[in-house]
Amino acid sequence: MVVEIVQDTCTGCGECLPFCTVGAISLGEGAAKVDADLCVECRLCVRFSVCPTGSIRATEIEEHDPRSVRRISDPTMVKATGLPGRGTEEVKTNDVTGRVGLGQVGFCVELGRPGVSASLADLEKVTTALSRLGVKFQRDNPMMTLLSDPERGLVRDEVKGERVLSTLVEFVAPVDMIEPVLGALKKAAGEVDTVFSVGLITRVDGDGRIPVTGTLEELGIPVRPNSKVNLGLGRPLFEEREV
Ligand code: SF4
Ligand code: SF4
Structure with missing residues (x-):
């Protein structure tokens, strides 16, 4: 997928900028643009329909395109991996x-x-x-x-x-x-x-x-214990033993 901004319809209002988690969207001369190298294709800017003029476009790319691994950033995406x-x-x-x-x-x-x-x-x-x-x-x-x-x-x-x-x-x-x-x-x-x-x-x-x-x-490393217990999710698949 490649995320781009249609230059002809973008008004440069800047409303999409705060939605980009990695700062890949910037304002150019009169319109915003996406830095393809920085964009990790999380699709936040697309999913939230933030653009009042519908200028943000996501285009699918071939599955074997190396860029498709960027979709690992999208938790709903399993195609890439x-x-x-x-x-x-x-x-x-x-x-x-x-x-x-x-x-x-x-x-x-x-x-x-x-x-x-x-x-x-x-x-x-x-x-x-x-x-x-x-x-x-x-x-x-x-x-x-x-x-x-x-x-x-x-x-x-x-x-x-x-x-x-x-x-x-x-x-x-x-x-x-x-x-x-x-x-x-x-x-x-x-x-x-x-x-x-x-x-x-x-x-x-x-x-x-x-x-x-x-x-x-x-080692001088402060410890911040954190635990998670899952109840009723299944029977243990392991045998308790020393290794
Ligand atoms: S897809 Fe994600 S990383 Fe790419 S421009 Fe949109 S918000 Fe930024
Ligand atoms: S929200 Fe839409 S019109 Fe506004 S700067 Fe972003 S892409 Fe352009």
Whole structure:
């Protein structure tokens, strides 16, 4: 999809500007225009019908066009990646799927944010840094469709110039990988031109304590625990065991 503004009918009123989360719309001489490189095709400006003259147009593009991966930013869009959303559901429902076992920690790195966005070249800086530590990325995550070589964390050459609103890198690792993983992410943070947040997912131990808290405090990282319990969504698919 390509979002454009019809120059002949746009009055330059500027009403569409605040709707663009990444500042891709600007006012030119008498009319507004969309910077195609910055636009992540979230379609907010189209969906809210903000333009009084109907000048904002979204045009479909071929599915195999590298630009189609920008639609990963649209949570309703599954065509570009074959998977809905930007990450897996499991990241929020570990109590059902048991993806993260005892002695393990799940990592969820969200690269980019609404209002910021991220380039896929920057995604590769993060995924290659993690791959060097032997990290195995979570399958069934839309981000995986952007990689040509998941073992080395390489992004497909044809999409490396594309941008997305945000993308989620997920993986599970033994607890003793916390320090090297956070060290690699801290280094990568200085090399990318966007922001990212890092979430850690763990099981509480038998007495209700969060097992990674001590490690994070030793690293000088403040902990802000957050939990989500899903009731009645299904039976656990996992067997409780040490790994
Ligand atoms: S589709 Fe989204 S990113 Fe593109 S111009 Fe509209 S609001 Fe901005
Ligand atoms: S809201 Fe419509 S008419 Fe106004 S600047 Fe945007 S595109 Fe042009």
